[in-house]
Amino acid sequence: MKNILLSSLMLALSMTSANGETCGGKFDDFVRGLKREALQKGHSRFEVDQFFASARQEPKTIKADRAQGVFQLPFVEFSGRLISKHRMQHGTKNLKKFKSVFNDVERRFGVPRGILTAFWAFETDFGAVQGNFNTFNSLVTLAHDCRRPDLFRPQIFAALELFERGDFDPLTTEGAWAGEIGMVQMLPEDILMNGIDGDGDGKISLKTSPPDALLSGANMLRSLGWRAKEPWIQEVTLPANFDWALTGIGTEKTGTEWQKLGVQSREAPLHGLNLGASVILPQGRFGPAFMVFPNFHVLLKWNKSFVYVMTAAYFATLLEGADSYKNTSAENGLSASEMKKLQTKLAARGYDVGAIDGILGAKTRAAVQNIQQKLGMPADAWPNIVLLNAL
Numbered sequence: 346m347k348n349i350l351l352s353s354l355m356l357a358l359s360m361t362s363a364n365g366e367t368c369g370g371k372f373d374d375f376v377r378g379l380k381r382e383a384l385q386k387g388h389s390r391f392e393v394d395q396f397f398a399s400a401r402q403e404p405k406t407i408k409a410d411r412a413q414g415v416f417q418l419p420f421v422e423f424s425g426r427l428i429s430k431h432r433m434q435h436g437t438k439n440l441k442k443f444k445s446v447f448n449d450v451e452r453r454f455g456v457p458r459g460i461l462t463a464f465w466a467f468e469t470d471f472g473a474v475q476g477n478f479n480t481f482n483s484l485v486t487l488a489h490d491c492r493r494p495d496l497f498r499p500q501i502f503a504a505l506e507l508f509e510r511g512d513f514d515p516l517t518t519e520g521a522w523a524g525e526i527g528m529v530q531m532l533p534e535d536i537l538m539n540g541i542d543g544d545g546d547g548k549i550s551l552k553t554s555p556p557d558a559l560l561s562g563a564n565m566l567r568s569l570g571w572r573a574k575e576p577w578i579q580e581v582t583l584p585a586n587f588d589w590a591l592t593g594i595g596t597e598k599t600g601t602e603w604q605k606l607g608v609q610s611r612e613a614p615l616h617g618l619n620l621g622a623s624v625i626l627p628q629g630r631f632g633p634a635f636m637v638f639p640n641f642h643v644l645l646k647w648n649k650s651f652v653y654v655m656t657a658a659y660f661a662t663l664l665e666g667a668d669s670y671k672n673t674s675a676e677n678g679l680s681a682s683e684m685k686k687l688q689t690k691l692a693a694r695g696y697d698v699g700a701i702d703g704i705l706g707a708k709t710r711a712a713v714q715n716i717q718q719k720l721g722m723p724a725d726a727w728p729n730i731v732l733l734n735a736l
Contacts, residue, residue, distance in 0.1 A: 397515075436660075447559070454567045461562055464529055475552060484504060497524065503534035504518075536549065539561055571643045580670050582610075583608060588606075592726065596624070599618065612667060629729070685702070694716070
């Protein structure tokens, strides 16, 4: 009976990802499985043994993964925190200091300087804070953890390739808790595919060389689908009688069609009249309104947090000369516990809200907008205490 119970426990601890890759179970067994797979991929036993020799589980990585409360903040508060006076001043200085690099970036990849500078600022404060997590142990820990093994397991083998090239040391390479490296925080697989020697020294040094980091980041954005000479976001104003149900990432019209519905730019002219675009209310109908274009979706491939990408995209426009969004009477959001209650109630009604995590992600927004319509409320996809009480 004891052996049966133990086998059942180990089966529960060892899960399989969507791609059939194992995760969980005893950590040492998991590492041995990684080594076997590395050998099957053609790596030499000597290099595999060297690379995996220091592998250990990193509890602080799991703790960091579970503690991302800042992403629960509403857009106005979140953007106010991230777009500091320091980042605005140093962003402006770096745009001048690395003007020739940005010229090269825009010529080669079509990625605007404001976009790269915004991510450079948010990810590492222009390289000042790149993280002190052991990258190798973080990747192995997150691949072993069964939340997102499909994302992190391939990064281990990409890091092994970088190790074989002399560009990665499993003992000393450090970065963010999620395994990203360098000034604009790129995962090993992204470095392999998109890394560029921007300063001509024969090395790709994303931690110490701004030209390397900026050109590599631009190359990655292009690989994700960035479209040169096209807008990404623009602040707009909406008429009082606007149909709020038309807002959200799921509804797309051309700029011309939005104009006919009364959508106007705060700063003329309205961009992308012939492009497909969506009208976004990151904090409801009383908060700022934006029109987002195909390039905005590319940014969501870089980082899947809606509020983070909205803020980075908006900050990029400020760096390129746009005005700050006007002061509004945006409604306060729900607390994390209230958001979880809302998500639980929506899930009970059959809505797919993703994880019950207290974060207003794309699925929760879509569910909120749908239930608002059913309840006869303004369908602006912004959950408030009135909606929670109504449910």
